[in-house]
Amino acid sequence: MSAVLLAHTACKGIDSAVALVRKYVVQLRERGDRRGEVKMLHRLSTMSQVPPDALNSGQAALALATEIGDGVQEAAIKSTVTDLYVAMGKTDKAPNRKPAMKALGELVKAFEAQDKDRFQDAAKYMDGFYNALKQEDIELAITRVISKDPPTYMAFLEANGEQVADQKPVATTGQTAKTVLHEMMYFGFSSGGISYGPRYRPNRISTKRFNSTTRTISVLQLNDQSDQWERELGYNPSMLDGTLQHTAAAGYYPD
Numbered sequence: 001m002s003a004v005l006l007a008h009t010a011c012k013g014i015d016s017a018v019a020l021v022r023k024y025v026v027q028l029r030e031r032g033d034r035r036g037e038v039k040m041l042h043r044l045s046t047m048s049q050v051p052p053d054a055l056n057s058g059q060a061a062l063a064l065a066t067e068i069g070d071g072v073q074e075a076a077i078k079s080t081v082t083d084l085y086v087a088m089g090k091t092d093k094a095p096n097r098k099p100a101m102k103a104l105g106e107l108v109k110a111f112e113a114q115d116k117d118r119f120q121d122a123a124k125y126m127d128g129f130y131n132a133l134k135q136e137d138i139e140l141a142i143t144r145v146i147s148k149d150p151p152t153y154m155a156f157l158e159a160n161g162e163q164v165a166d167q168k169p170v171a172t173t174g175q176t177a178k179t180v181l182h183e184m185m186y187f188g189f190s191s192g193g194i195s196y197g198p199r200y201r202p203n204r205i206s207t208k209r210f211n212s213t214t215r216t217i218s219v220l221q222l223n224d225q226s227d228q229w230e231r232e233l234g235y236n237p238s239m240l241d242g243t244l245q246h247t248a249a250a251g252y253y254p255d
Contacts, residue, residue: 018047035073038065042077043227045084055084062095082132083197091134100132108141112148114156130186131197179206189248198223199230202242206249218246 021044028036038061045058058081065074082094091097103126110118146153186201199222206218220242222231230236 014047014049018044018049021047034064034068035070038068038070038073038077042073042080045077045080046227051084051088055081055088058084079128079131079198086131086195091132094132096129096132100126100129101137103129104133104137104141108145111142111153111156112145114152116156116160119156119160127186127201128198130189130195133195135195189245196241196245199226200238200241201245202238203246206246216246216249218242218249220246 021040025037025040025044028034028040041057041061041064045054045061048054048057058077062074062077062081065077078095082096085091085094094100103122107119107122107126110122186196186203189196202220202222203218206216220239222236222238226236226238230238
């Protein structure tokens with residue numbers, strides 16, 4: 001069905017494809033295929049060009065997924081609905097808002113305790129919730145801890161891959177490379193006010209090389225949230241954006 005929608009969109013345009021998805025929703029509902037209905041309602045929420053319609057479809061999909069106990073689809077739909085609320089300037093209403101704030105709280109606790117393993121685990125867990133956080137949420141939480149002992153906490157951030165000062169890499173000879181953690185790179189984006197949703201975090205492994213010429217290299221991979229039709233696109237927006245995102249690794253200055 002994904003291939004059919006992809007072909008239909010390419011041949012007849014997005015409006016015609018949306019109408020086709022609506023038709024599928026009705027057919028699946030009449031057939032009693034509730035999981036299929038959830039999937040098509042979710043698809044409709046990602047395709048509709050009218051925000052209120054997209055949100056209504058997403059909420060209907062979420063309610064049905066919760067009712068039938070489909071946890072996998074429920075999690076994916078919550079992320080989509082969160083993106084829609086954020087786009088409408090209503091982040092506080094997003095379904096992932098509470099778990100995002102809780103995850104941020106765990107990150108801050110690990111940061112305050114200077115527990116490297118907990119901090120990295122918390123940052124990785126937060127990967128699916130950044131879209132439900134506001135820039136000021138992260139700034140206030142991190143700044144509150146740093147203010148207690150700026151040199152110590154800034155050193156901790158630097159040791160964990162965060163650029164927190166105007167430093168320059170020390171000149172080296174040969175080929176020296178450092179891996180930039182996926183979760184830390186996107187944490188840096190969020191701290192700077194750019195909150196990428198799960199679909200737009202394709203950088204899996206980013207590496208910065210230090211020698212006479214500094215270069216960054218990344219491996220891009222679509223996330224699990226991406227549907228099959230997205231994987232079949234010749235020019236996937238997530239991958240195109242990811243090629244630009246990976247240059248952020250150039251701002252990584254390890255000890």
